[in-house]
Amino acid sequence: MGDGLLDYFPAGYTPRAEQRRLLGDLERLLEAPEGVVLVEAPPGLGKSHLAMTLARWSGDAYLLTSQKLLQDQYERLFGAELHLVKGRDNYPCELYPPEQGLTALHGRCRRPRGPRCQCPYARAKAAALAAPIFCTNTAYFATLRQWHGADLRRRRLLVIDEAHTLEAQLAQVFTVAFSTDQMRSWFGAPLPRLADGEAYRPLLGAEVERLQGRLEGLQQRAFDDPAFADLPPSPEELEIRAVLDRIRFFLEAPDTEWVVRYAPEAGSPLELLPLSVAPMARAILFDAAELTVLSSAYLGQRTVFAECFGLEPDQVRVLAAGSPFPLARRPIVYRPVGALSRATLGQLEPALAAEVAGILAAHAGDKGLIHAGSYAAARRLLADLGDRAPRAARRILFVDSSAGKARALDQHRTSREPTVLLSPSMREGVDLPDDFLRFQIITKMPYPDLGDPWTAARQARDPRWYALETAKALVQAYGRGCRHAGDHGTTYILDAQLQRFLARYRPLLPPWFLDAARAALTDAKRTPAALAVVHPPCDHPRLFARHAGLVAGLPCPRCHRWIDRASIPAVD
Ligand code: SF4
Structure with missing residues (x-):
């Protein structure tokens, strides 16, 4: 990582004036190539080219996009320069007849002692692991690191593009989720609606053994019966494995606060989500490289960002660009x-x-x-x-x-x-x-x-x-x-x-x-006529009479107007 960043601008493209300026500023910031750097630049500035420049400069990078669609965009723009891998459901499993349309998600390699073939998925992953630039989407990368023990060695650089949704994406990786059908099949009925995440601990703790037993029964059939072994793992087998990992994590993370998402309507799924990803973010993301660069149009205040992801504020540096457009x-x-x-x-x-x-x-x-x-x-x-x-x-x-x-x-x-x-x-x-x-x-x-x-x-x-x-x-x-x-x-x-x-x-x-x-x-x-705004009355002073200290100075959840402390009547 010795030469100027401009030397690594993607081949076949000419950097625009604003990109040159930003790369110059970034180069000065990256004289210390470690820690976490936030790059904020308005849409249209060409952040994909900047991300690719950084990846080429490092010669050893993970390059993550927020969506699969953006991954495709990187592939279109930079083609063979990066090695792209997506989730298993994007590749056919070659052990089944093509007309069955089964993907690598249902590959028999997902069973213990399953085959290890050189199919498109396995080839794409192996090539990306060995390549200077491993490009994938954030959700898949976090899933690989957290749940599949993938051997993703520490690299020099991790670039996360469009990182403004990172917190929600990470929370989703740890979410314990059950559909109504799964609850009926595994527990005999939908689980009850309990007051908070904590209340689900004893309940799910008691179910782990039962689910594990059910999974082992399904896997045993595969070992005993050659005909069964030739079939893809059933959706149930895959679902139980995924949910067991997450339940165990939920049970073993007593310091994490969990939020329950369980709508009152019949047939609603149950989800337990970590309120904060701060305790997990370092292991799942920031430890993956010596230097992490996150980019987006806007990532918020440095201190709030650091708090969100369990970082010290002085570990986070920010580079913000203005708009090049009049x-x-x-x-x-x-x-x-x-x-x-x-x-x-x-x-x-x-x-x-x-x-x-x-x-x-x-x-x-x-x-x-x-x-x-x-x-x-x-x-x-x-x-x-x-x-x-x-x-x-x-x-x-x-x-x-x-x-x-x-x-x-x-x-x-x-x-x-x-x-x-x-x-x-x-x-x-x-x-x-x-x-x-x-x-x-x-x-x-x-x-x-x-x-x-x-x-x-x-x-x-x-x-x-x-x-x-x-x-x-x-x-x-x-x-x-x-x-x-x-x-x-x-x-x-x-x-x-x-x-x-x-x-x-x-x-x-x-x-x-x-x-x-x-x-x-x-x-x-x-x-001024345009600003004569209609404000229909809202009863937030009465609704929040008992919570004046909590809600004063915040937008009302119903009308979104700001609540004055003075407007809330005192209660005994
Ligand atoms: S490695 Fe897995 S997904 Fe690939 S062909 Fe073999 S069984 Fe199918």
Whole structure:
């Protein structure tokens, strides 16, 4: 790792001025090539090329992406220079006839004493292990290290791209999860709803032996019966093995606090999630290399990041880049229809739909993207537009599930019409440059859903975390608007919560977002009528009367307005 970083810029590409600047700054920072470095750079700056430069410079790197789709993007961009491996379900198992469509996930090698063949999965993994750059996705890498005892030797460098969702991804790796069918089959009935994670310890402790016995019975059949041994491991065999690992970890981690996610509706799955990944992050990630570089548009404050992942703040260094794109190419337009929250939606949604219809009319020939607060909110908006502005509604491609995302994006890109995507799940990982996106609408501030027990528990533990997650989501959505120096796109924000959020949490947002937001607020003030926001009443003073100390100064989980201590009546 001796030469200048620029010497390692991926072959066939020329670094742009802003990439040269960032690499120069990074080079100075990496004179001490150890510890953890956060690289924050706006979308469109070409962070994949920077990550690849670092990997080539180290000559010995793990390069992790947040999603499989991004892994494919790396492969398209850099091809043979990196060795890519995905989860087993992406490769066929060659021991079965192809028409069975069985993947390496069901390979017989997954049984004790199973065969070790040289199939595509085994070859891809062996090649990546021996190569200078091992590229995979974060979830698979963490799963390999934590649950499969994979021999992933310590390397010089670990790069984690799009690392703003890292905490949730790691929490998922340790989650103990049962579907209703699994609970019925393994325990005779759905497990009871208990007050907290701690209460599940004795219950699951008593079930471990039973599950282990069931697994051994299934495996014994494979040893005794050659016909059975030729069959792939059953889904049940694989599921029990996975859940047993996680239950044992849950039982053996008494210092970790666990959150229960178990909706009251019949048929809901039960999940036990670690509230914090701080005790596990070092072993599963940061010990994998001498130097870890995490990149994203925005990763939050250094101290909060360090706390989240069990690091000392002085182990973490930050390099933040500004936006290379002029403000005029990436404006925000603030058109508040009211402070949107669960409590106000019913009242404000007609005004919201009217505003969206107006924006669609103003961009009659442009392609765009509408960020909805949820799938349900997106459906209501589409229905309202259908009545109010049928022509505009026909332009909309509603992405009704995360599974339909790739298809909708394809349709949007190939259609000659001015199509507009509508989705609650396209704030990140979506690249729509130039005419694929000339405007986008953020209908609601992207507060994480406090109806989710893990989010609510995380917010109660650390209110800064909740504000930071909101800031990260907002910055990610804004980043869809302008993808390169020659691009331009307008971002409309319709939720009046923006103004309050900026007033309170301005220090949490990167300067390149703040400059656009400030300009938007200044413009909106020139038309004061636009800021006459409707605030329907919320009963949070009464709801939280007993918890004044906990909730004062935080957003109300129902209406998302800030709660003044003075507004909460004293109780005996
Ligand atoms: S190594 Fe495993 S997945 Fe690959 S062909 Fe053999 S049994 Fe199938």
